[in-house]
Amino acid sequence: MLPRHLPRFSILILILILILIPLLTGCAVTPNYLALTGPRYVGAYAQTAPQDDGAFRAVTWNIKYSRHIHEALRVLQETPELQHPDAILLQEMDEEGVEAVARALGMNYVYYPASIHARHGRDFGEAILSPWPLTDDRKLLLPHYSPRNGQTRIAIRAWVQTPDRPVLVYNTHTETSLMLPAQRLDQVEAILTDVGANASPVIIGGDFNTITPWEQSALVTVMERAGFVWATKDAGSTVMEMGAGVTMDYLFARGMEPVRAGVVSDVDASDHRPLWAALW
Numbered sequence: 001m002l003p004r005h006l007p008r009f010s011i012l013i014l015i016l017i018l019i020l021i022p023l024l025t026g027c028a029v030t031p032n033y034l035a036l037t038g039p040r041y042v043g044a045y046a047q048t049a050p051q052d053d054g055a056f057r058a059v060t061w062n063i064k065y066s067r068h069i070h071e072a073l074r075v076l077q078e079t080p081e082l083q084h085p086d087a088i089l090l091q092e093m094d095e096e097g098v099e100a101v102a103r104a105l106g107m108n109y110v111y112y113p114a115s116i117h118a119r120h121g122r123d124f125g126e127a128i129l130s131p132w133p134l135t136d137d138r139k140l141l142l143p144h145y146s147p148r149n150g151q152t153r154i155a156i157r158a159w160v161q162t163p164d165r166p167v168l169v170y171n172t173h174t175e176t177s178l179m180l181p182a183q184r185l186d187q188v189e190a191i192l193t194d195v196g197a198n199a200s201p202v203i204i205g206g207d208f209n210t211i212t213p214w215e216q217s218a219l220v221t222v223m224e225r226a227g228f229v230w231a232t233k234d235a236g237s238t239v240m241e242m243g244a245g246v247t248m249d250y251l252f253a254r255g256m257e258p259v260r261a262g263v264v265s266d267v268d269a270s271d272h273r274p275l276w277a278a279l280w
């Protein structure tokens with residue numbers, strides 16, 4: 001006679017198999033760039049230093065799959081709130097898109113792809129752009145792989161050398177909510193470990209893929225414990241999901257005081273809205 005608990009046990013085994021299949025097969029089909037040294041792309045298009053008024057202006061934007069670069073450029077060039085940034089953080093980019101933005105805006109850039117995305121077969125990663133020199137750039141491999149396709153996630157960092165002071169800037173795109181919450185917080189903790197306890201001033205921004213209020217609260221709590229303030233707390237939602245506004249994109253700062261922040265609505269270049277903040 002079979003034990004009564006066998007059906008429930010079988011269901012648990014089936015669920016485990018369904019979870020493991022994408023983990024095992026995804027790593028094989030998603031080419032990840034696991035070397036810390038690259039691929040690495042840099043460019044220098046800043047010709048004249050902008051006027052420095054002491055404020056540090058940061059912008060973060062997930063330009064979905066780097067598809068609509070010309071429309072994204074129009075937004076970056078024509079939106080008053082996005083003018084004269086000291087740092088632009090871009091996610092879901094390929095090198096061609098990053099280079100086009102940097103050239104058009106007259107900025108320096110560093111770009112590291114994390115992987116070749118299975119959906120479009122192009123590089124998929126993060127970039128930091130600035131009119132100021134970028135030094136000591138680095139790529140961080142974040143822990144855990146996507147449970148859907150085995151894709152890795154990264155953060156990148158660089159010192160933005162403004163005349164007023166150097167600012168350490170991190171740009172990241174953490175995993176989606178398909179990953180266990182504790183594992184996604186591990187990715188955030190890996191960035192904070194790299195920052196260290198004494199570095200200042202520091203900005204950490206990007207797409208953190210928070211959907212639920214619980215995810216947002218957990219993220220903000222971890223950042224506040226490390227001494228960071230949520231610089232874009234009152235900026236508004238950055239993504240529309242099923243008709244409701246959701247905040248997935250953030251700018252956090254340590255050693256700097258937020259002054260203003262906002263989002264740019266009604267953009268067609270991406271499913272995310274550009275997010276900006278001015279800090280002293």
